[in-house]
Amino acid sequence: MAIDGDRACLLILVTVLRKCQYEVTGQAKATEALEMLRQNKDKFDIVVTAIVGLDMDGFNLLEIIGLELDIPVIMVSASNDQKIIMRAILHGARDFLMKPVRIHELQNIWQHVLRKQLRKQEKSRLAVEKPAPETKGTKRPMLSDEVPEAKDENNCQADNNGSVRKRTRVSWSTELHLKFVNAVQQLGINSAYPKQILEIMNVQGLTRENVASHLQKYRNMLKKHNAALNQESQSEADSSLNTRRGRYRKNNYNAYGVGSARPPLNINQANDYTITSKMLMNNHSGINQNVPPGHLNALQVYRPHVQHVQTPWLEHQPSANVHPMVNQFAAPEFRRLSFSTSQFGHMQPENQIGSHSEHFHFHSPRIGGGFSSRPINHPHGFPAGFNERPLLIHAGVCSTTDTCMDSTTNHVHKSETDRGTSTYCQGNGESSSSRNQIACGESKVRNPSSVRSLESDNAQLEHQLLEKSEEGRDMYHHKLSYLDDELTVMINQFNVDGAPKL
């Protein structure tokens, strides 16, 4: 179900979703949409809605759908105002996308549905396993030991406090955790005692034991967090690869626990992003990190990709093109390379465009792309309907440059670029070249060596483009098909000479 007051955006949204093989119903009016949702609860798996411009408050709508109907909701907005994003998450949004919505961001929303279904399975499994209700509500569901869960369905604190006592477990919702963190901060992390925390929090039905165990976990998490931070600050000086790994470690630890709106202890900017991504995960039992081995077997397969998936949708801000990795490289050519790496690593078409437009227009590149700690791109199973066309954008942008304006027909013409796309994918050893090219990128990212080769690929390509301006574009396409042959050569060169002078 897609809801947007702006009809143009709605039409685009519906079409993109249909293109991604989703079954969509578009609605411009929120009230009518709610009616439809209420009547046919089972027919709708997920809702994508705008925030502003509806006939009712977007956050209100979000809450109703989340609480009453238990359907995952994804918010879409034209602005990247942090307050709005926070509010959306606090109200239970599963995800937040910026307009213009990009195809690959929408491709992955099925994972939210999957996540929810899996969690439901887990819950029912656990409910069956538990022999007798415990009077002390200290235990959290097993799943949430590793993956902090805050079911947004039953998180209305006021409502549930009465039932919390009767229930066997306490679910640490965002609000509850927020209070907890506030209390801890007030008392000071080292001198916070459960009894005092309990008093400050002043929440009915919460026992001292609940607080104590939560505090313990919180402290552990913080320790790991700090350790990871230290590790990361050391490894930041290294190549982008190491940083990515370091960040993965940090992500691993950070997935747990800190779901507060106020990032408690973080120091550098990257942390901010991870904190908010953690918020997302806290709300929605992060799929990516710390998934206990027994569960969610299917999802484990995706984990390799997660490492390279870092900061979330906050990167959408066009002005905030400070990609965390960029900061580390002073030299411009390196910087471009790191851009490319990250872009290739995440294999977002727009990012490629970003690098090119930076290259040619010297604008600030837009790090669009919803690659993030959100849903992971599944390399193989994605619905077949989505073809290689994304690379078309990549090629198409070349036509924006002065040099390329002359022979533009090549690039806007689809079939040629498709050919280019498929050679590209094949050139990199991807068997399923018919799949979307995101698949190519993602699986490549698995080996560090191939990432580096991508770096040099891109560097070499850009090198080419600079040298021979008009031919450069044609060369680019030709070069794509020779990637395989020249990989080792380039890697060696890259290692030996350092970054090519661009």
Add this chain to the structure above:
Amino acid sequence: MLGWGVEFLRAEMNRLLALLFHQGVLDEQFLQLQQLQDESSPNFVSEVITIYFHESEKLLRNLRLLLMERELSDYKKMEIHLNQMMGSSSSIGAKRVRNVCVAFRAASEQNNHAGCLRALELLEHEYCYLKNKLHELFQIEQQRALASVVRYPARHN
């Protein structure tokens, strides 16, 4: 234009597109739109753009009305309209229009009436330019569709 070859018209269209990209009027989102157009939705782009024009004109009119009230301009409402304008412009790929919207929003956040007025004028100007160019584009597209169907025996295409 009848009788002009398909190739020529396609070149014309590409030239115009390239010009618009170069000027920054359109960005890659527009290309994404074009990709969404296929057999199942053959006139997607023109449909979306037409809707965009309708909505935008309404929004622009509302904005102008809001700004014309000299006593107390309702900046909140303006921001809502602006938000919508920004959203649809960026979804279309109208980069320049969106940028002006951003500037407009900044001015309205500071309750700067003169700034808002200027931004509105600029917005209207950019919007008109975009509209004209897109109309041109559609015309060429129509011609091309015609030309590919109709065959003029005298010409070699």
